[in-house]
Amino acid sequence: MYTLNGALGSPYSMKMRALLRYRRIPHMWAHGTDSRDALSKVKAPVIPVMEYPDGTFHNDSTPLIYDLEARHTERSVIPPDPARAFIAHLIEDFADEWVTKAMFGYRWLEEVDQIQMSRWLAFDAMKGGGMAASQGYAEQFRARQVGRMAIVGCAAENFPLIEASTRALLGALEAHVVDHHCLFGSRPSIAEFGMYGQLSQLGVDPTAQAMIRKDFPYSFRWLLHIDDMSGIDGQWDTEIAGADAPLAPIITAWLKQVGDIYIPFLLANTAAIEAGDETFSITAMGLPYTQGVFKYQVKCLADLRARYAALDATARGRIDPLLAHTGCLDAMLNR
Template identity: 85%
Template sequence: MYKLNGALGSPYSMKMRALMRYRRIQHCWVHGTDSREALTKVKVPVIPVMEYPDGSFHNDSTPLIYDLEERHAERSVIPPDPARAFIAHLVEDFADEWVTKAMFGYRWLEDVDQIQMSRWLAFDALKGGGLASSQGFAEQFRARQVGRMPIVGCTRENFPLIEASTRALLDALEAHVVNSHCLFGTRPSIAEFGIYGQLSQLGVDPTAEAMMRKDYPYSFRWLLHIDDMSGIDGEWDAEDAPYAPIIIAWLKQVGEIYIPFLLANSAAIEAGVNTFSITAMGLPYSQGVFKYQVKCLADLRARYAALDFAARAKVEPLLAESGCLAALG
């Protein structure tokens, strides 16, 4: 049996838990202080950490998903059409590396969110020990997370773009979910779980939850559906079926925001500078460089290069229209 060591306040933990539930892969959920030992078993001590049945430990949600695909054939989350599989991966990567800024920003910019979520996350982690101990830990955690805001780009100066892109994403999702819960048919892909992981936190934090309840009520409710899709079977769309409008809308965001973000980060690192800036949706954005996101860009390019002629012919017009193609080719 697998053991998924994570936390309710971790978007990547919730992403993996929902995926494991959908895939019906036998596992147990290990949460809070009970998961601390697992962090000592991996090179980079971040959750979620998956303990495999053979006793080995692994983390980083995207490689975990693809490794599970190799080990378990049933109920795959990778569309069988290579073109759609690439699009699904691109959306998942966008969620992991850009939409996560919405999660972090909404959680740690305003006092009301800082206070509730630091206390709730401390409560989750400690599972008792008294209110004074819990709230003391909460204040330490709050200070650490707020101090990290400039590092991850979640500053007040950057938040107008983060919020505008979040609302654009949710506008498309709200229009979609009243017709279909999934993106590539009637069964979920890696893309849904990537988006769900980040939005699962917006559906809990006070400011973001109020925004979702008011303006995106069906997207808010959709989160509970994606959390456990173990009872869903469903089918993939036919390979020649048109893409849902939400895919076009989200890829436009990838091309307008995420690809320029990745390119600017990569160029800054190559130039030996520590910060970079972009303008997207008419709004400015600046942050420090991240080496991990250079790997993300290289991985996207490698996956695109691996597509055969037929798959490229199907996906290139979509990527060109959305402004993604030049950076990937």
Template identity: 45%
Template sequence: MNAESYRLYGGNPSPYSRKLRAILRYRRLPHVWKVGTPDTLPEIAQVRPRLIPVLRIPETGELRVDSTPLALLLEQRHPDQRSILPPDPADAFVCHLLEDFADEWLTKLMFHYRWHEDATADWASHWIVRDAMPAATGKAHDQAARMFHERQRGRMAMVGCTPGNAPVIEASYERLLDVLGPFVGGAQYLFGSRPSLADFALYGQLAQLTIDPWPQRVCRARAPAVESWVITLDDAAGIEGEWQPERGAAVRKALLEMVGAEYLPFLRANAAALDAGRARVELEIRGRAFVQEPFGYQQKCYAELRRRWQSLDAAARTTLEPLLEETGCLALLA
């Protein structure tokens, strides 16, 4: 390993691990990918909170977590090496907003489709154990897979993946495929012919949704080009492109409509529930009830999005206000 290489600890079934690995690959930043196994986990045992991915900074050995701050850290450390942030401030804001939507809303889709259906849940639990515990075989493997299966299904209500919320979640996945399907393919990304932070966040969730059996079937039937786009973006080191935001204007607008109708209403209701000390977030999304426990991290996400909006210069806000108003986002960010 090169002395200047990053070390990225994660897992193949982790959307955020795949997101950051794809960013490192695209940016051609020397790194070593280390799956979190019993052999490698002692190297990151001191990390808190216990999340993946974990990135080891080469010069200091410092271990850092959380894919979005890590992606932004890489921007600070390598500002001139294939940046994934559009240079225009208004475009950069939309990029951050769509990345947050992918990380925090689309992960509900990923979790629902992975654990709701028995056959896919069984497949996923065995894949995850093979990835994290490659030495386990026979009864040891089966027992670990069964325990992980039960643990994850026990967490479904906490992240909003309940039978009652299933119609909202499944309609959201179908809508996402309908938006992306006609657009992706070739060198088509949200802000031109080069991928952005928002593209990599979409990729992270879709890398799971296009490999787990049930959502893969849905994708192949509804928007097969999306799976091909995901495969290409897994290693985009060879892609050369330009920022051409006019090319992706229509698909960004359609995604922002999803943000304004689905994600930001949830964030506002979640923040209100936490502020009021309520045990449940309750709202309607596109005319359907959506209920879950409030989630503190997503309150921070909402505050950060609103901070970013307020910190934009007047010219960028003026540029974006008509688009954000038309897509239902503006009032929820003000």
């Protein structure tokens, strides 16, 4: 039995809970409990923190997913085709590191969202104690999160790009889900869970929820499906149509977002750190974006390149045209 120490307001917690549910891995959901003990057992004190059956504690959702793959073989979320596995990982990384800015920006830019979400998150954490104590904590939490906006790149001047990107990826999702629930067949991959984690919050926060319900209603409903897919038994597209099964149009649309926005973002961040700069800027979709450097995302770029380099010639040959078309290939080749 695993214990997932997380919170409803944490996109990475929701990502891991949905994945554990789909994979039918026995677990307990420790929501909003006093997580200080669990946080003290991991290097980076952020949720979700998962306690393993052997009593050890681990976090960082992507390494957790791959570790669970090594420990539990049934109902894998990694496509068996190496080419598709790389694409699924690339989409998951894009969700974790870029789409999360939509979650943070929609939650903390507008006062209506600041007020409701700080109060709800305080309610989740305290589970009682009276309105005065809860709202007092909410104001402290609100001030802290709003104060972090510039650090995570969610300042108001950056939000036009974040919002344009979010609407583009939701548009592609809306067109896809009316025909197919999953990206690589009739069963979910790591990519769906990565994207679900971030979008799950857009389905709750006031401004974002109004937007997604109005303009992307089936994407909004899709979130509720991905939350618990434990009853789904499906097939990978390669099991149905072979290794040359065509990829869904949403894959190209989302990789175009990766190539136009996320790859330039990663490259600019890495170049700035190598140059000793404290900030970097890009222009994407005709819109400006500036933020402080972030060392973790240097590791993300290095990991993507390592995963691409590990592909054999056959797998590369099948996805290189797509990566080139969407503007992702040169970065994977480090050129």
